[in-house]
Amino acid sequence: MRASLLIMTLFFSGIAASGVKAAESFQEPLSGSYLGQMFFGLAVVIALIFILSFAVKRYGQVGPASAVPFKVLTSLALSQRERLVLVQIGEQQVVLGVAPGHVSQIMALEEPLITEQHTGNLSAGSVLAADWLGRLTSKKTEAASS
Numbered sequence: 001m002r003a004s005l006l007i008m009t010l011f012f013s014g015i016a017a018s019g020v021k022a023a024e025s026f027q028e029p030l031s032g033s034y035l036g037q038m039f040f041g042l043a044v045v046i047a048l049i050f051i052l053s054f055a056v057k058r059y060g061q062v063g064p065a066s067a068v069p070f071k072v073l074t075s076l077a078l079s080q081r082e083r084l085v086l087v088q089i090g091e092q093q094v095v096l097g098v099a100p101g102h103v104s105q106i107m108a109l110e111e112p113l114i115t116e117q118h119t120g121n122l123s124a125g126s127v128l129a130a131d132w133l134g135r136l137t138s139k140k141t142e143a144a145s146s
Helices: 002-024 032-059 116-121 129-145
Strands: 070-077 083-089 092-099 102-109
Touching: none
Parallel strands: none
Antiparallel strands: 070 083, 083 092, 092 102
């Protein structure tokens, strides 16, 4: 019983002593030194944000790089929410149907619709989607009739 009273007395006297120290270390919020510390800390944080954003732009995101070259060649909007996308994965080209919450493979092409010659001359997405869609449907009807 005496031991617990002694421990409680020491505990509460420590709290009271720290309260006195806290009262002594209180600074006026609008004092020059306090505002200087606050603005210096703010400047350090903003500078750190700019430095890190520059590093991410310059060196790219950190993480494992994909071993498979993956490129979206072109896309065609079928409606406001649905698209037909031609994707090159390695050497193979694949036609995908993309809708909100769902991606499905329409077909894998045996011959590329868009060759390296076309992709070298044109930027990504500038290939006329109607042209490759027409070539795709003509190849599909030829295969079905054979």
